[in-house]
Amino acid sequence: MSNVISHQIQLVNRPTGWPTPEDFRTVEVSYGELPMGHVRVVNEFISVDPYMRGRMNDTKSYIPPFELGATMTGGAVGRVVESTASEVPVDSVVLHQYGWRDVVQEEAAGFRIVQEIPGVPLSAYLGVLGMTGLTAYVGLTRIAPVAEGDTVFISGAAGAVGSTAGQIARLLGADRVIGSAGSDEKVAVLTERFGYTAAFNYKSAPVRTQLPQEAPQGIDVYFDNVGGDHLEAALDVLNRQGRVALCGAISAYNSEQTEPGPDNMANIIKQGLSLRGFTLGDHMDLASEFNQRMSTWFSNGQITYDETVVDGLENTVEAFLDMMRGANTGKMVVRTA
């Protein structure tokens, strides 16, 4: 056993609008000898996710905001380098929520050993095989269930959740899967790699114009990562008994003002629609079902994924901001090892 220095990124200001590098600081923490029942983990990848923006605000919410002056928490995957807990031995690959740091030393109960699939990089356990994939799965099975033959629309479709959701929708029986993304390059990726039937660039014309063109028969399910104009356009074309999973509203996360909701809420009544919001914490009971089905799909080559990897803990804040700006395709992760 030995002492080690852990580099950690902390939130020091609550951002107004877009976060800046000045809202964060990097500190060094010295870990001494490992107490009994603890493990020391060297992270390989850490996750930057849209939901983190919300937790930077000091608003009443189901999960408390990030603490000022404390290390940013969030998903990470690493390898155990020292252990005084027999249930989590050295060399285990573990997932945890200790966030933006290179080394973590905590009680063994805070870590979950990954059942590795041979040949899969560890970053995938933060993305398609992890919380990101589970988010897409929960949305399309419980929140807005996809039925055989459905037309499904997914916004932010080239993002981490969206690129997985499109594929899951097809695997669940959807006939037609339509995606929106913020560049022509991403739009091409959607149909070429992620199995989308059709896709459009929401920056090139109003969503309200483009979506009906791609969905002449309407849509049955909408998986919303964006909110705003996308939700409004979806409410225009949702078929009777249509379902909406509200997963994210990245269009509003950095807005300093509240924004008006859709001007066509009356369609919810007329069409008998269901809109349901969700955060993953309420649906972890689906995790084992997801792990089983996703492993099978993955091993059968029925799921592909992209990721955007940024190197170096010191680039984490920039990676987070790039992800919020949509610079990523697929899951954005930071390689710390």
Next chain:
Amino acid sequence: MSNVISHQIQLVNRPTGWPTPEDFRTVEVSYGELPMGHVRVVNEFISVDPYMRGRMNDTKSYIPPFELGATMTGGAVGRVVESTASEVPVDSVVLHQYGWRDVVQEEAAGFRIVQEIPGVPLSAYLGVLGMTGLTAYVGLTRIAPVAEGDTVFISGAAGAVGSTAGQIARLLGADRVIGSAGSDEKVAVLTERFGYTAAFNYKSAPVRTQLPQEAPQGIDVYFDNVGGDHLEAALDVLNRQGRVALCGAISAYNSEQTEPGPDNMANIIKQGLSLRGFTLGDHMDLASEFNQRMSTWFSNGQITYDETVVDGLENTVEAFLDMMRGANTGKMVVRTA
């Protein structure tokens, strides 16, 4: 058998904004001898309902708009005066959808015989014991189910659906039922007669100010008859996993412009809320369950109701407009007999 003159009210213009008497005309139709399998019914009461405003517009919808130059359809209850159909004999009390007229003569299949509860006026079968009561029941059992101990908020609470919904919410186990209405008189009726725990006049201060005062612990279920500011205020205070039944948006029915939606849609995600719209036609499978439970509640004296009765077919249009303006307490009906 004899000839008879039927007076019928027809829609002749599609109103823009508030309907006017000029949008309607009254015609006389002469019915001759009753064909085989038909019945002739003299109406006793006809129903005027908020949903009718929507059908006056020529918009794509799940049910076609009212036809111009045709008699207004809608709920009515009357008595069979002649019959050539053994299954619907003379003197039967029947419900039907032939709407705004004093006499109707049609095939027997278009009529449903009422199982009368002794001492109950026939108008109740259009309201608390009929479609109105069923609407409240569907909303609080299927769309936004009430659980034991819930706090329930109901807007337009003194209206036909709202005054029944408050009582059903209590019977389903709600701890606290809060209602909004548009006058101090109605507010008093809510707590004194309809079992509401608390009520407020939405015209005396913003709903967003008043609702949190009446719901310091938040709300679990919102039954929305109004839309607009009421829905926005409800989204502010809905507890985790809260449920919203979107039944009506009377605040917008006569608006010539679209109105922006709630500015706090993000709460749907944060709080894991469900918003579901409905129209009764999709939920008629609950009718027999409702009839059973409601008859029991009613016979036990656990349900009370108000109605506003307007006399004379010739006052139907005015009654409809008064109802849209909120002049009624409880169900608004027109006595035609």
